[in-house]
Amino acid sequence: MAKNSKIEWTDHTVNLWWGCSKVHTGCKNCYAEYQSDKMKRGTRNGSKLWGEKTYRRKIKSAFSDLGKYQAQAKKEGKMAKIFCGSMMDIFEDSKPLVDINGNILEGSTGDLREELFQDIMGGMYENLIFLFLTKRPNNIGKMIPLEWKNGVKSVFFGTSISDTETLKYADELKQLKFQNLFLSIEPQIGPIMTDEIDLKGIDWVIQGGESGYNKRPFDLAWAYEMKEICELYGVPYFFKQIDKRQAIPEDLMIREFPEFINQ
Numbered sequence: 001m002a003k004n005s006k007i008e009w010t011d012h013t014v015n016l017w018w019g020c021s022k023v024h025t026g027c028k029n030c031y032a033e034y035q036s037d038k039m040k041r042g043t044r045n046g047s048k049l050w051g052e053k054t055y056r057r058k059i060k061s062a063f064s065d066l067g068k069y070q071a072q073a074k075k076e077g078k079m080a081k082i083f084c085g086s087m088m089d090i091f092e093d094s095k096p097l098v099d100i101n102g103n104i105l106e107g108s109t110g111d112l113r114e115e116l117f118q119d120i121m122g123g124m125y126e127n128l129i130f131l132f133l134t135k136r137p138n139n140i141g142k143m144i145p146l147e148w149k150n151g152v153k154s155v156f157f158g159t160s161i162s163d164t165e166t167l168k169y170a171d172e173l174k175q176l177k178f179q180n181l182f183l184s185i186e187p188q189i190g191p192i193m194t195d196e197i198d199l200k201g202i203d204w205v206i207q208g209g210e211s212g213y214n215k216r217p218f219d220l221a222w223a224y225e226m227k228e229i230c231e232l233y234g235v236p237y238f239f240k241q242i243d244k245r246q247a248i249p250e251d252l253m254i255r256e257f258p259e260f261i262n263q
C-alpha cells in the first residue's frame with residue numbers, strides 16, 4: 001500500500017486541523033509549529049496557529065483523505081495505520097477555526113474531533129487503525145465517546161514523554177486502563193530513571209531522539225535501556241531515530257508493532 005507519511009510507524013498521517021499550544025519540554029522545538037510558521041510567511045493572510053488564545057486552521061481535505069485511505073485499504077484487503085495528527089493534538093481543548101486565508105469559520109476543533117469519532121463508531125473506517133497521540137492524556141477520558149470507555153479495537157491512544165520529569169504523563173495515560181495504549185518517548189531529551197518505569201498496561205513503545213537544527217542530544221544508552229525494559233515487560237519496541245542523521249546501529253534497528261497493528 002502506498003504510504004503518504006514519512007513517519008516510520010504509520011502508513012498515513014491525517015490532520016483535522018493545524019495548530020496547538022505547548023505542553024512540556026518535548027514541545028520546545030515543535031516541528032509542526034516551525035512548518036506552520038514557514039507556511040504562514042508565504043501567505044498573505046496566514047494566521048498564527050500556536051498558542052492558547054489563537055485559532056486553529058481547518059484542513060479541508062482531512063475527511064476525504066480518510067475516505068480515500070479506507071477505500072484503498074479495503075481494496076487491498078488490509079488494515080492501514082492512520083496517525084492523527086502531526087500538526088495538531090487531537091485531545092487539545094476545543095478551539096475556534098479559521099480557513100487557510102484566516103477567515104473565521106463556524107464550528108470548532110471539538111466539532112471536528114466529534115465528527116471523526118462518530119464516523120469511526122458508525123463503521124465508516126473498518127479498514128483503518130487510528131493512532132491518536134497526545135500530550136494531554138488527562139483529556140482522553142473526557143473527550144472520547146462513552147462507548148469507548150473500555151477501549152476500542154481499532155483505536156490506539158498514546159502519549160509522548162521526553163525525560164523522567166514527563167513520565168507523569170505516562171501514568172495519566174495508564175489511568176485509563178484501556179486496551180491499546182502506547183508510549184512515544186520522542187523526542188527523548190534526558191534520561192528516564194529506569195526504576196521509575198512501569199510498562200504494565202502499555203501495549204507499545206516508540207522511542208527516538210530529536211532532529212533538526214536545534215536538536216538536543218540523544219544518548220544511545222537510553223535506547224539500549226528502554227529496549228531491555230520492553231523485553232522484560234514483553235512490550236513491542238520500535239526505535240525510530242537517533243537524530244535522522246546518524247545511522248541506527250544494527251542491534252537497535254528494531255521496529256516492532258502490537259499484534260493487532262501487525263496483522
Ligand code: SF4
Pocket residue numbers: 019020021022023024026027030031032033086087088089135
Ligand atoms: S503537543 Fe505536539 S503539536 Fe502541540 S506544541 Fe507540543 S509538539 Fe507541537
